[in-house]
Amino acid sequence: MRHALRWCATLLALVAAEPPCYATREARVAPVRGAWVARVERQSSYRNLSCPLEWSKYSCVHQGQAARAAAAAGRGFAPAGCALGGAWRPRGNGTRVFFWGDSLLRQVFIAMACGLHAAGRVVDAAADWPPCGAAEWPCHGAARCVRCGPGSGFFGATVTLATGAELRTVSTDAPGGAVAFFHDVQPDRDVVVVEAGVHGGSPFANAQRVLAAARPLFARSVRVIWVVTPQDAFPSRSGDGRFEPKYLRSHRGGCVKSVAPARSSEEWRALRGDARALDALWGVIDLAGLEDQGDAKVGAGLAGGDCQHYCMPGPPDVLAAALDAMLAALPA
Numbered sequence: 001m002r003h004a005l006r007w008c009a010t011l012l013a014l015v016a017a018e019p020p021c022y023a024t025r026e027a028r029v030a031p032v033r034g035a036w037v038a039r040v041e042r043q044s045s046y047r048n049l050s051c052p053l054e055w056s057k058y059s060c061v062h063q064g065q066a067a068r069a070a071a072a073a074g075r076g077f078a079p080a081g082c083a084l085g086g087a088w089r090p091r092g093n094g095t096r097v098f099f100w101g102d103s104l105l106r107q108v109f110i111a112m113a114c115g116l117h118a119a120g121r122v123v124d125a126a127a128d129w130p131p132c133g134a135a136e137w138p139c140h141g142a143a144r145c146v147r148c149g150p151g152s153g154f155f156g157a158t159v160t161l162a163t164g165a166e167l168r169t170v171s172t173d174a175p176g177g178a179v180a181f182f183h184d185v186q187p188d189r190d191v192v193v194v195e196a197g198v199h200g201g202s203p204f205a206n207a208q209r210v211l212a213a214a215r216p217l218f219a220r221s222v223r224v225i226w227v228v229t230p231q232d233a234f235p236s237r238s239g240d241g242r243f244e245p246k247y248l249r250s251h252r253g254g255c256v257k258s259v260a261p262a263r264s265s266e267e268w269r270a271l272r273g274d275a276r277a278l279d280a281l282w283g284v285i286d287l288a289g290l291e292d293q294g295d296a297k298v299g300a301g302l303a304g305g306d307c308q309h310y311c312m313p314g315p316p317d318v319l320a321a322a323l324d325a326m327l328a329a330l331p332a
């Protein structure tokens with residue numbers, strides 16, 4: 001035990017001394033290599049709806065899934081040769097980070113906002129929670145689900161930091177589409193974080209569609225960061241973890257821990273096939289081995305279990321740390 005602790009302390013010291021990830025252009029447009037680790041003593045900055053932007057559908061502890069919640073909250077990523085997170089200081093008043101994607105990117109937004117909130121850096125957090133009595137957020141059978149108001153769910157949210165900077169979600173899965181925000185983006189100060197998402201066609205087609213949609217941003221030299229869509233973890237006939245309703249009806253029983261990295265390899269194929277777009281991106285966020293973290297998915301609610309979203313806190317906080325490092329690499 002003592003030996004293990006000493007080993008841990010040494011590892012932490014080594015990690016602290018590492019240079020930041022994404023320090024070079026090559027590093028910014030490549031997956032980060034490293035290992036996912038179970039860090040038992042990791043302190044999460046939020047828990048059981050303590051953060052004003054948390055959703056009951058993602059809080060496994062709120063749902064009574066104590067073991068799964070603890071496993072997800074303790075999950076960390078040790079990058080090979082570099083350090084992630086804790087470095088970003090948003091530049092002056094008015095800088096905005098737009099999150100343009102589906103619910104998987106919204107999990108990263110929530111993680112980042114909740115981390116900043118716990119650090120006392122958030123002065124306002126507004127979200128379009130469905131009002132009680134009028135509309136309800138779909139619960140899909142999740143235990144102790146909050147159906148309306150804070151804790152339920154949202155498409156759009158804006159978080160204002162003490163510096164005047166803002167984080168905003170602009171959801172591609174919201175009714176009515178999302179590119180209307182483009183005219184509002186100021187290339188000299190704003191950043192757009194984009195994710196192809198799981199809705200629509202194949203991972204390759206989704207990525208191509210989103211790259212095409214982002215062209216007006218590239219044309220205006222807006223800084224765009226691509227987040228590779230986190231891998232689904234459903235039991236699937238092909239082993240790619242993708243949602244297959246027909247197959248799932250006959251194969252009930254939890255999320256798959258490891259699946260083929262079908263989404264990331266297809267998104268990379270689309271990115272590498274469009275050299276101009278890849279060139280125009282500020283960076284791409286992809287952590288090696290995320291496809292092996294299926295046991296940190298919510299796994300409850302939804303027919304066959306929610307094997308798309310992670311328990312929070314959990315891997316979205318690790319992705320938020322990667323995003324933090326990517327934002328910190330922006331020129332001052």
Ligand SMILES: *[C@@H]1O[C@H](CO)[C@@H](O)[C@H](O)[C@H]1NC(C)=O
Pocket residue numbers: 048049061062
């Ligand atoms: C989570 O919070 C609820 C109140 O909202 C409480 O009833 C429940 O016991 C808490 N769960 C844990 C594991 O702390």
Ligand SMILES: *[C@@H]1O[C@H](CO)[C@@H](O)[C@H](O)[C@H]1NC(C)=O
Pocket residue numbers: 093094162163164
């Ligand atoms: C940011 O700018 C707005 C309007 O320009 C101003 O009202 C606000 O006080 C500023 N905030 C900070 C922290 O400087």
